[in-house]
Amino acid sequence: DAGITQSPRHKVTETGTPVTLRCHQTENHRYMYWYRQDPGHGLRLIHYSYGVKDTDKGEVSDGYSVSRSKTEDFLLTLESATSSQTSVYFCAIRPDSGGGNTIYFGEGSWLTVV
Amino acid sequence: SQKIEQNSEALNIQEGKTATLTCNYTNYSPAYLQWYRQDPGRGPVFLLLIRENEKEKRKERLKVTFDTTLKQSLFHITASQPADSATYLCALGSRAGSYQLTFGKGTKLSVIP
Numbered sequence: 001d002a003g004i005t006q007s008p009r010h011k012v013t014e015t016g017t018p019v020t021l022r023c024h025q026t027e028n029h030r031y032m033y034w035y036r037q038d039p040g041h042g043l044r045l046i047h048y049s050y051g052v053k054d055t056d057k058g059e060v061s062d063g064y065s066v067s068r069s070k071t072e073d074f075l076l077t078l079e080s081a082t083s084s085q086t087s088v089y090f091c092a093i094r095p096d097s098g099g100g101n102t103i104y105f106g107e108g109s110w111l112t113v114v
Numbered sequence: 115s116q117k118i119e120q121n122s123e124a125l126n127i128q129e130g131k132t133a134t135l136t137c138n139y140t141n142y143s144p145a146y147l148q149w150y151r152q153d154p155g156r157g158p159v160f161l162l163l164i165r166e167n168e169k170e171k172r173k174e175r176l177k178v179t180f181d182t183t184l185k186q187s188l189f190h191i192t193a194s195q196p197a198d199s200a201t202y203l204c205a206l207g208s209r210a211g212s213y214q215l216t217f218g219k220g221t222k223l224s225v226i227p
Contacts (some may be wrong), residue, residue, distance in 0.1 A: 058214070
Protein backbone atom coordinates (compact mmCIF):
# COMPACT_ATOMS: atom_id res chain seq x y z
CA ASP A 1 0.00 0.00 0.00
CA ALA A 2 1.65 3.20 -1.19
CA GLY A 3 -0.68 5.39 0.86
CA ILE A 4 -2.31 7.07 -2.15
CA THR A 5 -5.94 8.10 -2.08
CA GLN A 6 -7.76 9.48 -5.10
CA SER A 7 -11.06 11.32 -4.93
CA PRO A 8 -13.62 11.16 -6.27
CA ARG A 9 -13.34 7.60 -7.51
CA HIS A 10 -16.22 8.03 -9.94
CA LYS A 11 -17.72 11.18 -11.39
CA VAL A 12 -20.12 12.08 -14.16
CA THR A 13 -20.08 15.69 -15.24
CA GLU A 14 -21.43 17.83 -18.04
CA THR A 15 -19.44 19.33 -20.87
CA GLY A 16 -18.13 22.75 -19.99
CA THR A 17 -18.12 22.33 -16.23
CA PRO A 18 -14.95 22.50 -14.15
CA VAL A 19 -13.76 19.33 -12.45
CA THR A 20 -11.05 18.81 -9.85
CA LEU A 21 -9.55 15.45 -9.00
CA ARG A 22 -7.58 15.10 -5.80
CA CYS A 23 -4.63 12.90 -5.04
CA HIS A 24 -3.57 12.56 -1.42
CA GLN A 25 -0.48 10.76 -0.16
CA THR A 26 0.44 9.95 3.41
CA GLU A 27 4.25 9.76 3.04
CA ASN A 28 5.14 13.28 1.83
CA HIS A 29 7.16 12.12 -1.17
CA ARG A 30 8.39 14.82 -3.55
CA TYR A 31 7.37 13.38 -6.89
CA MET A 32 3.72 13.02 -7.81
CA TYR A 33 2.19 12.34 -11.23
CA TRP A 34 -1.14 12.42 -13.00
CA TYR A 35 -1.71 9.93 -15.84
CA ARG A 36 -4.75 9.20 -17.95
CA GLN A 37 -5.50 5.78 -19.41
CA ASP A 38 -7.54 5.26 -22.54
CA PRO A 39 -8.15 2.24 -24.77
CA GLY A 40 -5.69 2.23 -27.62
CA HIS A 41 -3.39 4.74 -25.95
CA GLY A 42 -2.28 3.23 -22.72
CA LEU A 43 -1.12 5.39 -19.84
CA ARG A 44 -0.09 8.93 -20.76
CA LEU A 45 1.46 11.53 -18.47
CA ILE A 46 -0.57 14.71 -18.00
CA HIS A 47 1.42 16.67 -15.41
CA TYR A 48 3.87 15.94 -12.66
CA SER A 49 5.20 17.69 -9.58
CA TYR A 50 8.58 17.59 -7.88
CA GLY A 51 7.68 19.63 -4.83
CA VAL A 52 5.32 22.21 -3.42
CA LYS A 53 4.47 24.69 -6.17
CA ASP A 54 6.86 22.89 -8.55
CA THR A 55 5.01 21.33 -11.46
CA ASP A 56 5.66 20.59 -15.11
CA LYS A 57 3.78 19.41 -18.17
CA GLY A 58 3.65 15.91 -19.49
CA GLU A 59 2.72 14.48 -22.86
CA VAL A 60 -0.99 15.39 -22.84
CA SER A 61 -1.29 18.51 -20.69
CA ASP A 62 -3.61 20.60 -22.90
CA GLY A 63 -6.91 21.28 -21.14
CA TYR A 64 -5.52 20.40 -17.71
CA SER A 65 -3.96 22.36 -14.89
CA VAL A 66 -2.47 21.20 -11.62
CA SER A 67 -1.67 22.62 -8.25
CA ARG A 68 0.40 21.48 -5.31
CA SER A 69 0.11 23.80 -2.34
CA LYS A 70 0.90 21.05 0.18
CA THR A 71 3.30 18.15 -0.15
CA GLU A 72 0.58 15.60 0.43
CA ASP A 73 -1.95 16.85 -2.11
CA PHE A 74 -1.74 17.08 -5.90
CA LEU A 75 -4.83 18.45 -7.62
CA LEU A 76 -5.75 17.98 -11.27
CA THR A 77 -8.26 20.46 -12.70
CA LEU A 78 -10.17 20.33 -15.93
CA GLU A 79 -11.17 23.97 -16.36
CA SER A 80 -13.94 23.21 -18.85
CA ALA A 81 -14.49 19.49 -19.28
CA THR A 82 -14.89 18.05 -22.76
CA SER A 83 -16.03 14.62 -23.89
CA SER A 84 -12.48 13.82 -24.99
CA GLN A 85 -11.46 14.02 -21.33
CA THR A 86 -13.65 11.06 -20.43
CA SER A 87 -11.03 8.69 -19.11
CA VAL A 88 -9.58 6.93 -16.13
CA TYR A 89 -7.16 9.14 -14.23
CA PHE A 90 -4.37 7.67 -12.14
CA CYS A 91 -2.26 9.48 -9.61
CA ALA A 92 1.18 8.08 -8.86
CA ILE A 93 4.05 8.80 -6.49
CA ARG A 94 7.75 8.04 -6.54
CA PRO A 95 9.14 7.27 -3.09
CA ASP A 96 11.96 9.59 -2.08
CA SER A 97 14.10 6.72 -0.88
CA GLY A 98 14.30 2.96 -1.00
CA GLY A 99 12.12 2.55 -4.06
CA GLY A 100 14.64 3.11 -6.81
CA ASN A 101 12.85 4.60 -9.78
CA THR A 102 9.62 2.74 -9.17
CA ILE A 103 6.40 4.67 -9.12
CA TYR A 104 3.28 3.55 -7.30
CA PHE A 105 -0.22 4.16 -8.53
CA GLY A 106 -3.47 4.99 -6.86
CA GLU A 107 -6.67 3.13 -7.61
CA GLY A 108 -7.91 5.55 -10.25
CA SER A 109 -10.67 8.07 -10.80
CA TRP A 110 -13.26 7.28 -13.46
CA LEU A 111 -14.48 10.47 -15.12
CA THR A 112 -17.30 10.59 -17.63
CA VAL A 113 -18.06 13.86 -19.43
CA VAL A 114 -21.51 13.91 -21.00
CA SER B 115 8.94 10.18 -32.38
CA GLN B 116 9.29 7.79 -29.46
CA LYS B 117 7.38 4.58 -29.84
CA ILE B 118 6.82 1.61 -27.53
CA GLU B 119 5.19 -1.54 -28.83
CA GLN B 120 4.04 -4.53 -26.87
CA ASN B 121 3.87 -7.50 -29.16
CA SER B 122 0.17 -8.16 -28.98
CA GLU B 123 -2.93 -6.83 -27.36
CA ALA B 124 -3.89 -10.26 -26.09
CA LEU B 125 -2.11 -13.52 -25.38
CA ASN B 126 -3.73 -16.81 -24.41
CA ILE B 127 -1.68 -19.56 -22.82
CA GLN B 128 -2.30 -22.90 -21.15
CA GLU B 129 -1.78 -23.22 -17.43
CA GLY B 130 1.69 -24.46 -16.59
CA LYS B 131 3.33 -23.09 -19.71
CA THR B 132 5.72 -20.15 -19.90
CA ALA B 133 4.20 -16.89 -21.04
CA THR B 134 6.52 -14.55 -22.95
CA LEU B 135 5.57 -10.93 -23.51
CA THR B 136 7.57 -8.58 -25.71
CA CYS B 137 8.26 -4.87 -25.47
CA ASN B 138 10.01 -3.10 -28.34
CA TYR B 139 10.90 0.55 -28.53
CA THR B 140 12.23 3.01 -31.09
CA ASN B 141 13.70 6.50 -30.92
CA TYR B 142 14.34 6.12 -27.22
CA SER B 143 17.32 5.51 -25.00
CA PRO B 144 15.88 4.52 -21.65
CA ALA B 145 17.94 4.43 -18.49
CA TYR B 146 15.79 1.58 -17.21
CA LEU B 147 12.70 -0.41 -18.03
CA GLN B 148 9.90 -1.58 -15.79
CA TRP B 149 7.06 -4.05 -15.99
CA TYR B 150 3.72 -3.52 -14.29
CA ARG B 151 0.66 -5.68 -13.80
CA GLN B 152 -2.83 -4.22 -14.02
CA ASP B 153 -6.03 -5.96 -13.04
CA PRO B 154 -9.42 -4.74 -14.31
CA GLY B 155 -10.59 -1.65 -12.46
CA ARG B 156 -7.31 -1.28 -10.55
CA GLY B 157 -4.16 0.78 -10.79
CA PRO B 158 -0.95 -0.70 -12.22
CA VAL B 159 1.26 -2.57 -9.76
CA PHE B 160 5.05 -2.62 -10.09
CA LEU B 161 6.66 -6.00 -10.79
CA LEU B 162 10.26 -5.64 -11.92
CA LEU B 163 12.82 -3.00 -12.90
CA ILE B 164 15.86 -3.63 -15.07
CA ARG B 165 18.56 -1.06 -15.79
CA GLU B 166 20.28 -0.44 -19.11
CA ASN B 167 23.48 -2.12 -17.95
CA GLU B 168 21.67 -5.27 -16.80
CA LYS B 169 20.81 -8.19 -19.06
CA GLU B 170 18.42 -10.14 -16.89
CA LYS B 171 16.44 -9.89 -13.67
CA ARG B 172 14.45 -12.55 -11.85
CA LYS B 173 11.81 -12.53 -9.16
CA GLU B 174 10.18 -15.80 -8.22
CA ARG B 175 8.45 -17.03 -11.41
CA LEU B 176 9.15 -13.80 -13.28
CA LYS B 177 12.11 -13.05 -15.52
CA VAL B 178 12.90 -9.92 -17.49
CA THR B 179 15.58 -9.46 -20.12
CA PHE B 180 16.74 -6.18 -21.60
CA ASP B 181 18.63 -5.90 -24.89
CA THR B 182 19.54 -2.28 -25.61
CA THR B 183 21.00 -3.24 -28.99
CA LEU B 184 17.77 -4.83 -30.16
CA LYS B 185 15.79 -2.23 -28.21
CA GLN B 186 13.71 -4.99 -26.72
CA SER B 187 12.64 -6.42 -23.39
CA LEU B 188 11.15 -9.85 -22.85
CA PHE B 189 8.98 -10.64 -19.84
CA HIS B 190 8.55 -14.29 -18.90
CA ILE B 191 6.16 -15.92 -16.46
CA THR B 192 7.09 -19.53 -15.88
CA ALA B 193 4.61 -22.20 -14.71
CA SER B 194 1.77 -19.78 -15.45
CA GLN B 195 -1.39 -19.91 -13.37
CA PRO B 196 -4.92 -18.58 -13.97
CA ALA B 197 -4.17 -16.00 -11.25
CA ASP B 198 -1.51 -14.55 -13.56
CA SER B 199 -4.26 -13.42 -15.94
CA ALA B 200 -4.02 -9.64 -16.18
CA THR B 201 -2.76 -6.87 -18.42
CA TYR B 202 0.99 -6.38 -18.32
CA LEU B 203 2.50 -2.99 -19.08
CA CYS B 204 6.01 -2.17 -20.18
CA ALA B 205 7.37 1.24 -19.15
CA LEU B 206 10.56 3.03 -20.14
CA GLY B 207 12.36 5.27 -17.67
CA SER B 208 13.66 8.67 -18.65
CA ARG B 209 17.22 9.83 -18.08
CA ALA B 210 15.88 13.18 -16.95
CA GLY B 211 15.61 13.91 -13.28
CA SER B 212 11.83 13.78 -13.31
CA TYR B 213 11.72 9.94 -13.17
CA GLN B 214 9.02 9.95 -15.81
CA LEU B 215 7.79 6.70 -17.25
CA THR B 216 6.51 6.20 -20.79
CA PHE B 217 4.15 3.25 -21.04
CA GLY B 218 3.29 0.76 -23.73
CA LYS B 219 -0.35 -0.05 -24.36
CA GLY B 220 -0.13 -3.36 -22.56
CA THR B 221 -0.69 -7.02 -23.32
CA LYS B 222 -3.70 -8.80 -21.85
CA LEU B 223 -2.63 -12.25 -20.72
CA SER B 224 -5.19 -15.00 -20.20
CA VAL B 225 -4.02 -18.23 -18.61
CA ILE B 226 -6.42 -21.03 -19.44
CA PRO B 227 -6.88 -23.85 -16.92
